[in-house]
Amino acid sequence: MYRLLIVEDDPIIAGAVADSLRGWGYETRIVTDFEQVMRDFADFDPQMVLLDLKLPRYGGFHWCREIRRISTVPILFLTSAGDNLTAVTAMNMGADDLIAKPFDLGVLAAKVEALLRRAYGFAPATPVHEHRGLLHNPAEATAHYAGEQAALTRNENRILQTLMEHRGQVVSRELLMTRLWETDSYIDENTLTVNVARLRRKLDGLGAQDYIQTRKGEGYLLG
Amino acid sequence: MSKQSTDKPLFLFWLRSRAMALVLLLCCTLIFALVLWAYRVAWHAAAYAGLLCLLPLALVFVVDYLRSRARYRAILHLEEGLPESLTYLPVPIEPGEQAAGRLLTAMEALYRRRVTSDDQRYRQMTDYYTLWGHQIKTPIAAMRLLLAQEDNRMARQLSGELFKIEQYAEMALHYMRLDSQASDFVFAPCDLQEVCARLARKFAAMFVAKGLSLQIDVPKGTVQRSDEKWLSLALEQLLSNAIKYTAKGGVRIAWAADTRTLTVSDTGIGISPQDLPRVFEQGFTGYNGRVDRESTGIGLFLCREVCRRLGIGVRLDAQPGQGTQAMLRFPPEGADVE
Numbered sequence: 001m002y003r004l005l006i007v008e009d010d011p012i013i014a015g016a017v018a019d020s021l022r023g024w025g026y027e028t029r030i031v032t033d034f035e036q037v038m039r040d041f042a043d044f045d046p047q048m049v050l051l052d053l054k055l056p057r058y059g060g061f062h063w064c065r066e067i068r069r070i071s072t073v074p075i076l077f078l079t080s081a082g083d084n085l086t087a088v089t090a091m092n093m094g095a096d097d098l099i100a101k102p103f104d105l106g107v108l109a110a111k112v113e114a115l116l117r118r119a120y121g122f123a124p125a126t127p128v129h130e131h132r133g134l135l136h137n138p139a140e141a142t143a144h145y146a147g148e149q150a151a152l153t154r155n156e157n158r159i160l161q162t163l164m165e166h167r168g169q170v171v172s173r174e175l176l177m178t179r180l181w182e183t184d185s186y187i188d189e190n191t192l193t194v195n196v197a198r199l200r201r202k203l204d205g206l207g208a209q210d211y212i213q214t215r216k217g218e219g220y221l222l223g
Numbered sequence: 224m225s226k227q228s229t230d231k232p233l234f235l236f237w238l239r240s241r242a243m244a245l246v247l248l249l250c251c252t253l254i255f256a257l258v259l260w261a262y263r264v265a266w267h268a269a270a271y272a273g274l275l276c277l278l279p280l281a282l283v284f285v286v287d288y289l290r291s292r293a294r295y296r297a298i299l300h301l302e303e304g305l306p307e308s309l310t311y312l313p314v315p316i317e318p319g320e321q322a323a324g325r326l327l328t329a330m331e332a333l334y335r336r337r338v339t340s341d342d343q344r345y346r347q348m349t350d351y352y353t354l355w356g357h358q359i360k361t362p363i364a365a366m367r368l369l370l371a372q373e374d375n376r377m378a379r380q381l382s383g384e385l386f387k388i389e390q391y392a393e394m395a396l397h398y399m400r401l402d403s404q405a406s407d408f409v410f411a412p413c414d415l416q417e418v419c420a421r422l423a424r425k426f427a428a429m430f431v432a433k434g435l436s437l438q439i440d441v442p443k444g445t446v447q448r449s450d451e452k453w454l455s456l457a458l459e460q461l462l463s464n465a466i467k468y469t470a471k472g473g474v475r476i477a478w479a480a481d482t483r484t485l486t487v488s489d490t491g492i493g494i495s496p497q498d499l500p501r502v503f504e505q506g507f508t509g510y511n512g513r514v515d516r517e518s519t520g521i522g523l524f525l526c527r528e529v530c531r532r533l534g535i536g537v538r539l540d541a542q543p544g545q546g547t548q549a550m551l552r553f554p555p556e557g558a559d560v561e
Contacts, residue, residue: 010361016368054357080360083400084409084452102364102389105371166374174431175374181427184420186437219374 002116005046007031007063008078009055013101017050017078020105021112023165037063046073048116051095053079053086061093068094074115078103106182129164131222134208136164145206155191156199158183163212163222172219196220237291241284248280306331349399356396363389383432390463394525397456401528408450408532415445415485418455419476422462429466436473441485445478447553453529457537458487460526461549465489468511468547483555488548494541502539503527 004026008014018028029044031037034056041049049067053060064075077090077098090098096115099108129136135144141157143150152160162179163171173192180187187195196212203211213223238245252273259269294313301308309331315321363385370382400407419439423430430437465474465487472490479486494502498509505524512518523539530537534554541547 010365012365013361013368016365016372020368054361080357080364084407084450101360102367105368169374172374172379174379174428177431178428181431181437182424184423186423186430186439188436189434 001025001027002048003027003029003044003046004112005029005031005041005044005049007034007037007049007055007060008052009034010052013078016105017108020109024109024112026112034058038066041067041071047120048074048076048112050076050078050112053077053081053090061089064090064093064095074119076111076115104182129161129167131164131167132208132211134203134206134211136160138164143203143206145203145208148206150202150206152199152202153195154183155180155185155187155195156202158185159195159199163220167222170215170218170221174219176220233292233295234288237288240291241287306334353396353399356392356399359392360389363392379428379432382428386429390459393456394460394521397453397529398521398525401525401532408453410448410450412446413449413451413454415447415478416441416443418451418458422455422459425459426462426466430474433466433470435466435469435471438473438475438477440475440477442478442480445480447483448556449533449535449553453533454535457526457529457533457535458485458551460522461487461551464522465491465547465549468492472546483553485551485553486548487551488546490546493543493545493547494539495543499539499541503537 004021006014006018006021006028008017008030014030018030021028029040029046031040033040035058037058051060051064055063060077060079064077067073067075074096075094077095078101079086079090079098080101087098096119097111099111129138133145136142137144138157138161141152141154143152143160158180159176162176173189176196177187177189177192180192200212210223213221215221255273256269297313301311304311309327312324312327315324366385367382367389370378370385416439419441423437423439462474462476466489469489469491474487474489477486477488478484492511495510498507498511501507502509503523503526504520506520507524508518508520512520527537530551536550536552538550538552539547540550
């Protein structure tokens, strides 16, 4: 499991980032003492650092320099300044990439994964979701149930992934559509209905009956 | 200014300024004529003396006029190099000139002080608003992450409003960066398809919330030399307007390779013909703006300013009720831009 050190002074952002990355299968630690970032760094020995640019007392650039003195771990800057100048400065300081606030957690996870793959040669295994005996492997776009396997289309894969991430909650059609749009699939309401129906049939075929339930006017729920 | 138009009034003006001397001359001539007549001097002797006097007099007047004209032109010429040229004011001859010169120097000092303090105030203000723009992004980021944990109508609506706040902050930052740092423009090959796809991801929730369709007809590998961040910002204004002013139907982004034009078309309310020529003006909102109170007349202004710096031609075609087509025409390969 990869260890990620989060150096971000806004507790809500740090917490949400840590929660989300833990969901993707990473171990995280949030730095709380911004005078002693290097102590946490030495103690936790992370494989990657997520570093805010604006920190109390010393800025992110300072800690980037300090880390670079002793380590080559990938450093991802979180910054509210998205201009070219900041990006160039960050890269010169030894940062590997930069993500502008406000960012999307999905985009952040993708960047983290890309950086880890670049630095360590292989990507962390995307967690396989399990719910009521059904295994979903989003990286391979497959669903497994009782020894049977079904290949999913891109849209079906994304729909099932979103439902899996919200197990036990009703997922609105708007959220599903937005997620699909975010993967460059500009579908309309009808297409979503068709996609969900197809996915349902596939899961039925595997033997997972009534796996996706419909809540009228609300959305879908994993049964 | 042509010489003809300055010379004639100048001559009259000069004549008036020498009126006293001329009147004096006339008086002297009359007195001489009267006295010489009273003494029965031969008229041709008097005329001869008069003629001889006229010669130096005319010479003096002509020289005086020419000098006066040269001075006038020299001072007029200084106007082009203001305020630095004030040091080249001709040496005053009359007391009035001296006083006017002193007044000008005082004005200049006043002006310089004003400019310095204005510059300083402007810099302080932009520094502060830039800082504010960055400050506001942290709470926006935090709120966005909090809202992402909820999936209900309220959270979606709040996310939508938050998205607008984010856009406005982003626009303000870019507005200030526009003339403060020309060096922030970095030209590199941009994949237009990727730029459009990224914007579509950004606006995904807006499209879904309004139930609009999107079609991107930009072939893979469409590459143009531009600054990706600024280009995205310009395109974002067009896309955001397209969504804002379209209730039914959708938006299409298409690339025409032969004219190097990227077109954002929508099926929205369009723009009235009398508003169309003015939509790129700063602060212009027009009819659509009066209907939609969120319009501030900044978006398209920003778009045009950014495009100007990128060497991109921007144009809108629209008819009320028939939708709007916004076109970005890219500069030819190898063209010189900023």
